Amino acid sequence: MTAYTKAETLLKVEDISLSYGEKKILRDVNFEIRNITRPDVRQGQVISLIGRSGIGKTQLFKILAGLKEPTSGKVSLDNGNAIKAGDMGVVFQNYYLFxxxxxxxxxxxxxxxxxxxxxxxxxxxxxxxxxxxxxxxxxxxxxxxxxxxxxxxxxxxxxxxxxSEFILLDEPFSGLDVLVLDKVKELLLKISLTDERKTLIIVSHDIVTTVAVSDTVFVLGLEGNKPGATIKKEIDLCERGLAWQKDIHKEPAFIKTIEEIKSYL
Ligand SMILES: Nc1ncnc2c1ncn2[C@@H]1O[C@H](COP(=O)(O)OP(=O)(O)OP(=O)(O)O)[C@@H](O)[C@H]1O
Ligand SMILES: [Mg+2]
Known part of the structure; x- marks a missing residue:
């Protein structure tokens, strides 16, 4: 397996919750993104947040981007500062352009x-x-x-x-034809290899494509009868030998991981 180290924390998400009136959308969302280093490779991070449609991915995306105030909790950078609008590059679900x-x-x-x-x-x-x-x-x-x-x-x-060191992408694979999809996948992998601290955070319900380009997956879902979505599972794809490979989607271990992720949705 490829040697790698998870070094300092780049982004810390602590106890995020979000409610609209009585309706709880997000509950106790906690996770950390750490700087992955590999010997002789300039290595960024590709993190994915996966969950069913309507679960709260875009809401969490806006909170991570500093564009929405959570009901409670905080998102901070490695210098301890709270995230604010403009700290992250943001690619919205509807591809905003001037x-x-x-x-x-x-x-x-x-x-x-x-x-x-x-x-x-x-x-x-x-x-x-x-x-x-x-x-x-x-x-x-x-x-x-x-x-x-x-x-x-x-x-x-x-x-x-x-x-920006962080680029957040909301559903970057939707609406692309298969050839362009392959190209975009390839480019995202390439971008993550250009700068050690560059971190891509992909929010998506397209499990197979997203997992294929990621090194870490966070599954957002409901736990039992509790209201609000939370991180149900963190999967370290580096540890499983499933990160940084172009045709990984054909590997049996990858297919098994996809089934596992589906079981948490
Ligand atoms: N301003 C609002 N007031 C009340 N409820 C809201 C508001 N904005 C979003 N919601 C609710 O928050 C929930 C999560 O929405 P969100 O857009 O985050 O889903 P999503 O996981 O991104 O879905 P998709 O995969 O379809 O993009 C939905 O049930 C939605 O109705
Ligand atoms: Mg969405």
Whole structure:
């Protein structure tokens, strides 16, 4: 098995609960994301939060992004500071883009926020990502001239360019055709390998695709008759030898893990 270490905590989620009036959506949500290191590999993290439709994934996503105040509990970074809006790159379920700007202008605006990209580097970075994500011919278009899959890829690049260490993606695999899906999977894996501290958090009900690109899975579900969803199970895919492999979905141990995850939903 590949050698790896789980080092310092990058993100800590403590006792999160969320209620709307009498209705409890989330209860006692606790988990930690730690920095994975491997000898001789620049290694980021890919975490997935899996749960049935309507269970509270998008609500938790907004809390993690600092866009929604939980009823109780907190989310903090490794420096102990509470998370706030803007700390994380966010790719929403509906792929938000500036409708009145061309794709290139939107991407340029995002890149200008990245202290690591200087003037000449911006153009190069945009063109490189556009090429990787098959968007080169669409850079001069406005968002309403793009297909759903193209919007989604533009939205992912936008978050990559702004340089956040955390990128949260809500249902990044929905509505993609199989070829584009493979490409997006491959790119997410690649992104996680570009920077040791880069952490992708994928929120999804597409179990197979999400688990195939992740190193750690948190299953969000209901426990018995208790109201509100909580983390029912954490699965360390590194420990099981199921992380960082391109065609992992064909492995019997992977298929078994998928069945196990389904049993917690
Ligand atoms: N403003 C609100 N007021 C009351 N209930 C809400 C509000 N927003 C969301 N909910 C409820 O919170 C629950 C969780 O919604 P959420 O969008 O997080 O589900 P999800 O797991 O992301 O589902 P999907 O997989 O379909 O995207 C739902 O039952 C929803 O009706
Ligand atoms: Mg959702």
């Amino acid at each position: 409708e009145w700007r061309t794709v290139y202008k939107s991407l340029e605006l995002a890149a200008k926020k990245n202290p690591e990209l200087k003037d000449s580097g911006i153009k190069t970075a945009i063109n490189r990502y556009a090429e990787d994500f098959n968007l080169t011919e669409h850079l001069s278009k406005y968002p309403q001239q793009l297909s759903g899959g193209q919007r989604q890829r533009a939205s992912i690049i936008q978050q990559l360019l702004n340089g």
